[in-house]
Amino acid sequence: MFGNMVSNMMVKPYQSPLFDKPENWDLDYERVEFPATDGTTLRGWLINGGTDRVIVESHFGVQCNRGGWSPQGKGPIRPWKEDIKFLRQAKHFADNGYSFLMYDFRGHGESDLGPKPWVSWGPEEAKDVLGAVDYISGRSEFANASIGLLSICMGSGATTYAYGLEDGMAKRDKVKALVAVQPLLYSCFVDALGMPGFLQRAGARVTKERLGFDLAEPNFVDHTPKINVPTLVIQNENDPWTQLPMVEGYYNGLTVEKELKMLDLEKSRFAAYDWVGTHPADVRAWFDKYL
Template sequence: MFGTFVSNMMIKPGQAPLFDHPQSFDLPFEDVEFSTEDGVTLRGWLIRGGADKVIVQSHFGVQCNRGGWTPKGHGPMPPWKQDIRFLRQAKYLMDQGHSVLMYDLRGHGDSDLGPIPWVSWGPEEAKDVIAAVDFVSARYPSANIGLLSICMGSAATTYAYGRDHGLAERQNIKAMIAVQPLLYSNFVKALGMPGFMVRAGEKVSTARMGFNMAEPNFVLDAPKITVPTLVVQNTNDPWTEMPMVQSYYDALTVDKEMRLIELEKSRFAAYEYLGARPERVMDWFDRHL
């Protein structure tokens, strides 16, 4: 019982129905879908700005989707009190002349489940990031691409650089922003659950996934990233360990910068910050695309 509850909390797909739409921001857009190397259909919005610079946005996991995060359905005490609407940064980027691909990772929003029908926290979702880059590359062959990768999106993107025939071979990618990269094992530890619940959840998740969720480590793939990378982290984030974020940053071998922002004591504060103050983060794309 405890094991199923914990595992569902951490890896169950379909916990985040789509709640926002580009029409709410009067954005020119196109509904799109594309397939991954293992045949998963992903769906999203292509916000149509300029044709020479395109941002691929990969959202965080489990309770999120291309549109962001909503407290609806998360009980009387959600970790954040208001909608986090990723279309705000998409509007900012479009106003700066960028097109933006906002898509649902497998098992999220309107995208299909993968062959492993659970959220893997990055290893499986890496295939989605590659497919997203290839989709916009086909649509805009001469465009420079920037990667806006948020939490699990950062992990998936980093794993995608470590894969054979992965992102390191896509020469049109010119910059990356990694927002609050987080290892699964660090997150579980930060939640402070009793050990028996953690072990019970790990047993169920291992049976579901076919591997121990605590073993994959995207930090090992960070040296394979080939583009200038900005790491963004709220110093008051209670759900991570700052040495882990520092180890990710230290492992990067490219032009890099770490921006530590002091926000309220919530991991979600940084996600809100992306849309509330996009100019404080997105200038990295202006510099490198």
């Protein structure tokens, strides 16, 4: 029983329905669907802001989707009190000449489940990031566009795994820059939660049966040297759900032009997710340099 409970917290799909829409922001957009590289159907919004530069945003996992995160339905203990609306940054980028692809990872929002019907914290979702880039690259109006990757938490992990794959992201030459917001290894997250060891072990057994591997074993940090575009790493230094040496290891592993932006925000991981939407010009400045 405990194993199923813990595993469900970590890998159960479809834990957060869409709660926002582009019409609320007066955005010109179209609903899109496209395949991940393994054929899983993904769905999202393409916000129209121009044809020269496109941002592909990959959201964080489990209790999130392309629209962001909402405290509704999350129980009495909530890590953040207000909606975190990713359309805030989409609006800013569109107003400044960027198109903006917002899509749901497999098992999130309106996208389909993959062959493994659970959230994998990045290894499976890497195929989604690649599919999103391939979709934009294949549209005729973006034939000459540069692509930037805005990857948040699990999105950062999935993007980094995508760089580690054979014929992976490093082969997509339209991608010119990456912003990685709070990359997080599963093992660091579970340790930071202070979950008793017997619960960790019970959950790990169930999750391994579901996914076919131990979530604590894959390590996207090993793939950071394969990232081949300028990369900005953003991290709240007061984030209680991570281990800062892991973030520093991710940054130190990068061999490209890079910057580590440490934020002094309140003691919540979600504060940095919110910061992206309240300070989108700071994020856009990185893409403006390279796209």
